[in-house]
Amino acid sequence: MTSTTERRGGRASERALADLREAILDGDLAAGVHLGEVEIAERLGLSRTPVREALTRLAAEGLVELEAHRGARVTSFSSDDLDGIFAVRLALEPQATERAAAHVTPADLDELDRLARRMQELGAPGPGQDLDALVDPNREFHARLLEMAHAPALAVALANVVHTPVVTRTFHTYDADSLARSLAHHAEIVAALRAGDGDWAGAVMRCHLGNARAVMVVGP
Amino acid sequence: MTSTTERRGGRASERALADLREAILDGDLAAGVHLGEVEIAERLGLSRTPVREALTRLAAEGLVELEAHRGARVTSFSSDDLDGIFAVRLALEPQATERAAAHVTPADLDELDRLARRMQELGAPGPGQDLDALVDPNREFHARLLEMAHAPALAVALANVVHTPVVTRTFHTYDADSLARSLAHHAEIVAALRAGDGDWAGAVMRCHLGNARAVMVVGP
């Protein structure tokens, strides 16, 4: 899950938060959709109060936008926004990867290796290919890596910007070559970490993000 | 003020938010202090509801920490946290400064110049020195610079981590030389921007942060 602590939330608030976040991240709630407090409350069988709190927190995360007396809308991102997001990722995530190399444990390596292999299975061309199933392990891979860096500030800065919905919501935009590269990068990061080479791991992450950026951001 | 948009807030909520944030940033509420909802509500003459919302948003900003059924506490930062914060600043703020060079207007330059000069007056050794008064213009300087970068994602990432209270709350920890350097950096950034040299400006910002880090973080 997210590394940001799940404070407060006597279950109802937390439930509303998790539910809404999942719906947005999975794309069930498209960008720009209006979110009425009563509507959500009724759908979840709750009062407006916890829903309202959840919306406030989602707004702080940047997943929704609140307009006074006009309700909440799912945030929509422009191409420029995407570009800015990748700029932040490129500035922070390789550094986090470098740091991760210093703290990595065998258990971490096994887990990352497992995720990387699973993604290569799911992403391999052929009848078994399932691009939608790639989303979760990919998210998990990057989250674990971030966690291993033992750099809370870095993690928070990224979490509050990356807004995983837009960035990792789908792999359908990847062409075959880019996808293959992306999956190979994960494996290479594991290899670099296993070798204890932070510079190498960071460099691969830079490649990984550069590749993703080229796919996502419609360049000039 | 903060560049993060001030959505929602039918005055009461916004007022509570602004009031609490100011109190924390100014150090009136020390780190670790317990914040009771009723206590704050009564002091501001409001109900618990807007106070609660304000606390939720402050928690999202990282200024307070919420424990379930145990209330809110003003966040306290460890030396490691500070180090992590500076790592993020060093990764992002120079880049923002570089970008600012591309969008800078004469009006912006005048404003930055005014702030830099004012800080040099206030910080000059002698009877007129007022270190406390430095805090606001310094905050404003960095905020303006960030705004000029036209990179919302960068700004958000920084805003959610820098937690200005710890970083810029006081200049009393600066020794004379470090303070002089810090003030000179501001002026040099203005000069670099006026010359339209983003690389130069970014480099100065790196120096600026390195200097601050050396002062703040008791490093080995």
Add this chain to the structure above:
DNA sequence: GCACCCTACGTTGCGTACAACACCGGGGAG
């Protein structure tokens, strides 16, 4: 004397009712 439990209190979490504000439609004046 010490550990454990149980009760009483204060706090937060949630639900509900009311007030304030913003949008939308019709009607009238120019």
Add this chain to the structure above:
DNA sequence: CTCCCCGGTGTTGTACGCAACGTAGGGTGC
């Protein structure tokens, strides 16, 4: 015909009351 004003309607913003949870203190059993 167009523009402005004005009430209707649905939304969000706030206040208040109750319930649930955590904590601290005293009391009892060992």
